[in-house]
Amino acid sequence: MDLDALMLSRIQFAFTIAFHIIFPAFTIGLASWLVALEFNWLRTGNALYRNLFRFWVKIFAVSFGLGVVSGIVMSYQFGTNWSRYSEFTGNVIGPVIAYEVLTAFFLEASFLGIMLFGWEKVGDRLHFVATCLVALGTLISAFWILSANSWMQTPDGFAIENGNAVPTDWFKIVFNPSFPLRYAHMVMACYLTTAFAVAGMSAWMLFRSWKEPETRLAGARRSLSMALWFAVIVVPIQIFIGDLHGLVVMEHQPVKLAAIEGNWDRQANMPLRLFAIPDEVGEKNDYEIAIPKLGSYVLTHAFDGVVPGLKDVPPQDRPPVWPVFFSFRIMVAIGFAMLGLSVWSLYLRWRGTLFSNRLFLRAAMIMTPSGFGAVLFGWFTAEIGRQPWVVYGQLRTADAVSPVSAGAVTASLLTFVVVYAFVFGFGSYYLAKLLRKGPEPVEDLPEDDPTKTVRRPLSVPDEGLEGRPGHEAPMAR
Numbered sequence: 079m080d081l082d083a084l085m086l087s088r089i090q091f092a093f094t095i096a097f098h099i100i101f102p103a104f105t106i107g108l109a110s111w112l113v114a115l116e117f118n119w120l121r122t123g124n125a126l127y128r129n130l131f132r133f134w135v136k137i138f139a140v141s142f143g144l145g146v147v148s149g150i151v152m153s154y155q156f157g158t159n160w161s162r163y164s165e166f167t168g169n170v171i172g173p174v175i176a177y178e179v180l181t182a183f184f185l186e187a188s189f190l191g192i193m194l195f196g197w198e199k200v201g202d203r204l205h206f207v208a209t210c211l212v213a214l215g216t217l218i219s220a221f222w223i224l225s226a227n228s229w230m231q232t233p234d235g236f237a238i239e240n241g242n243a244v245p246t247d248w249f250k251i252v253f254n255p256s257f258p259l260r261y262a263h264m265v266m267a268c269y270l271t272t273a274f275a276v277a278g279m280s281a282w283m284l285f286r287s288w289k290e291p292e293t294r295l296a297g298a299r300r301s302l303s304m305a306l307w308f309a310v311i312v313v314p315i316q317i318f319i320g321d322l323h324g325l326v327v328m329e330h331q332p333v334k335l336a337a338i339e340g341n342w343d344r345q346a347n348m349p350l351r352l353f354a355i356p357d358e359v360g361e362k363n364d365y366e367i368a369i370p371k372l373g374s375y376v377l378t379h380a381f382d383g384v385v386p387g388l389k390d391v392p393p394q395d396r397p398p399v400w401p402v403f404f405s406f407r408i409m410v411a412i413g414f415a416m417l418g419l420s421v422w423s424l425y426l427r428w429r430g431t432l433f434s435n436r437l438f439l440r441a442a443m444i445m446t447p448s449g450f451g452a453v454l455f456g457w458f459t460a461e462i463g464r465q466p467w468v469v470y471g472q473l474r475t476a477d478a479v480s481p482v483s484a485g486a487v488t489a490s491l492l493t494f495v496v497v498y499a500f501v502f503g504f505g506s507y508y509l510a511k512l513l514r515k516g517p518e519p520v521e522d523l524p525e526d527d528p529t530k531t532v533r534r535p536l537s538v539p540d541e542g543l544e545g546r547p548g549h550e551a552p553m554a555r
Contacts, residue, residue: 084479086487087159090494092461094152096454097498101145103453106220106265107272108138109213112193114304116206130297134276136512139194144505151494159487163468163478169244170236170251171226178222186215217265224264228257230469231460232330243472255330259323260460266316267456270309270416271449277305278446279513281439299433302442306423306432313417320413321376328377331470332386333395334463337402339373340366344387348373353407356399361389397465405458412452419445 112135119127153175156164192200192208200208235250236243245251283298328335336342340354342361349368356363374383388396419441426432468475 081484083159083482083484083487084476086484086491087155087479087482088475090159090487090491091152091155093491094148094155094494094498095457097502098145098148098152099453099457100450101141101148102216102220103268103271103450104275105138105142105145106216106268107270108134108141109209109216110269111272111276112138113206113209113213116209120202120206126296126300130301133297133512135194137509140505140509140512142190144502147501148498158490159480159482160468160478161480163473166242166473166478167230167469169242170229173245174222174226174229174252178219178226182215182219182222185218186212189215220265220268221261224261225252225254225257228260229254231260231464232256232326233469233472238472243469256323256326259319259326263316263319263323263456266312266319267449267453270312270316271453273305273309273312274416274419274442274445274449275447276301277309278443280305281442282446282513284433285436285439285443295433302433303427306420306427309416310420310424313413313420317413317417320410324377328386331463333388333391334397334402335377336386336388336390337397337399337463338406338459339377339385340399340403341373341385342388344384344390346374346382346384347371348377348383348385350376354403356403358393358396358399395466397463402459402463405455405462409452409455409459412448412455415445416448416452 112131115127115131115134118124119131189208189211192205193212196208197205229251232255233243234254235245235247237246238244280298280302284295284302324335327338339348340351340356340363341348342363347370349370350372351363351366351368354363354366354368371381374385375381377383377385388399422438422441423432426435426438432438464470466474466476468478
């Protein structure tokens with residue numbers, strides 16, 4: 079590997095985006111999780127949901143802040159390391175990113191403070207509106223970012239003038255061929271990332287404190303149950319969306335698909351390769367384990383369907399095969415592991431042992447980072463599979479790099495590594511402390527306690543219990 083400015087710039091961008099993407103992937107789902115918790119509290123008056131909200135909103139705040147910091151650092155590189163890319167795509171990507179700031183970031187920033195600090199000031203209903211708008215802002219942000227990235231994968235609605243891309247049809251730019259399914263796939267991935275993170279952390283709380291009183295474990299039980307119900311529904315949907323997305327990749331990025339499948343020759347009746355060692359020099363696969371004809375059926379929905387091969391294009395137009403081949407399979411394996419845990423949870427729920435099966439709790443704990451892993455390996459598949467193009471079929475990565483020295487890129491890369499280690503090290507430490515503490519327990523009141531009656535619509539049952547141990551002052555309305 080030649081560590082020139084191009085390779086170092088690619089390593090630097092891969093390093094920063096790998097750090098950045100895990101935080102939006104978590105906070106997009108976590109924002110909607112907070113909406114669900116607050117909605118259930120307003121609907122039922124059960125203080126358990128309120129306590130869960132107050133616990134998870136702290137996790138959201140720290141993760142959101144880390145995501146903003148890492149996003150700023152990532153965008154900084156467009157001007158320093160990838161100036162030719164900025165010049166070529168500026169007329170298209172620049173406005174799309176500006177729309178993200180105007181429609182999403184401002185919305186999140188405007189209502190985030192109310193969501194985090196304003197509950198005692200604005201009342202319950204307006205606070206819930208703020209929470210909904212923050213969640214909506216995260217989805218709008220994902221919309222524009224995925225639109226911009228999808229345009230780089232399947233560019234449309236533009237013309238080349240004076241060597242640069244200029245827009246001709248904004249609808250085709252925003253809703254380019256790969257965008258709708260990529261957006262749906264990414265949002266579902268974010269939701270599953272949060273679901274399995276919440277389930278795993280809740281399982282850990284149950285596992286370490288399973289002999290504690292019921293009141294101390296109620297929050298962990300409820301979080302685990304809700305997260306797993308969500309996973310049971312969404313995991314099959316995500317697998318279905320992934321299958322549809324594969325058809326789009328085959329139509330618009332056939333070389334990427336060939337690398338994903340490790341398919342060298344265009345052929346019908348292509349086998350489904352479960353494992354292989356791609357040999358890029360010999361243009362073949364070693365130690366291949368495959369199911370005959372099933373690959374063609376999965377990709378074309380016909381056993382005799384023709385699948386493109388890597389040899390359809392010259393070697394210089396092919397992506398690195400083995401990282402694309404293996405990252406895709408790791409992503410798929412994680413997806414089916416999610417499906418397996420979801421089905422297992424249904425069985426245990428039926429048996430009434432969901433919260434007491436120690437083996438299942440261990441498995442849920444192991445699956446805590448599974449969503450992050452699936453997002454990262456899916457991103458590796460998409461971005462490495464696009465090579466050698468930074469804008470597919472239009473601008474090569476080698477032609478997009480800035481005229482900077484390898485020494486300058488090395489210095490900035492080392493600086494990022496040190497700063498990230500410091501900032502994200504402390505951020506991770508603080509998150510671990512919050513998770514170790516867990517949500518506050520909800521004390522059970524005597525059945526004949528008249529204060530259990532809800533005084534006003536959407537008020538909490540324990541309102542007016544200030545001064546009693548274990549109860550907080552009433553919230554302002």
